[in-house]
Amino acid sequence: MKSAQRLLSNMPLRHQTLFILLAFSSMNSDARSRMADAEVTSINGVPCFSISKKEERRNGQPFLGALGVSDMTVKPTTEIWGFLMTGGKKIPLSSANCILYGRIPASAEAAPAPELKSGRVYEVFLNGRSMDAADPTYGYVAKFCLVQQVSAKPRLVVIQSDTQAWMDDTCPAKNPVP
Template identity: 55%
Template sequence: MRYPRLPYRHLLLALLIAPACMNACAWSRMAYAEVRMVNGLPCFSISKKEEKRNGIPQIGALNLSDLSVKPAIKLWSFIMPVMVTIPVRASSCILYGVAPAGAETRPAPPLKSGRLYDVFLNGRPDDPSDPTRGYIGKFCLAAKAGGGHELVVVTSDMREWIDETCPVSSPSK
């Protein structure tokens, strides 16, 4: 017995499979972390715009990596205990090397000039319908003439973001 040919069998198959992957195909969003210097160390937060848009996120972990080497090396991180998160406001920040109370962490090594660093704040806003799943930022440190470091933020519209390099000359603040 021969089965009749279905001229649109691929379309029919796609229509039958589509509802099954609706949840698996959900959209997610990565927002930008804000990086600033506080007492000579990088400090990580969200922007005022992000807070206004989505409220105060709850962070469960932070990871800082050195992207100047391949593969990238995790330098410092912390993770909160299960079901414990901390709020991160635009007006506050998490200082490099200083983990929140109760977090699992290890000592943070000193950061070096001329290296590209990537920070990831693992968390999300309270609104379950918000697709934000984390906050990412990239930055370099440039040596200052009198000692110490100057922060050079690398934004997603810069070529260095894609190339994973530090800008040749730091932008003036």
């Protein structure tokens, strides 16, 4: 800090002003960016990813360039499955449809998806933006886990972003998605 003060004190006022403006303009622009909540539903026990109706009303339809699912239970966090759209192609994403875990869209590159395990916390990141340049949203994120049922397939539990379970990457056994 003292070296910065010394540097500034030896500069003419207009250079000091320029230096300060450049320093502020080079700060991370992500402060104006935003991550929105993704939606996770269950179709025949398989997680399916989309955006909410609220997000779609707010910003319009985003176009997806990539999707990634990571296992948050292991440290460091490990991406277990995802896809990347190739050739500059993107797919429209809406609240009326979703992308099933493991299903690879046409024009995407991906490896086969491993089976999801009960009790692990997973995070999905939908890398997509709307066509509106003024929209600061650059992606959609959600966390979920599977809870083993006594006499049935595991049930999907969505972890809400405003909970301690989200912060701790833990799987709350309540609130399963039907």
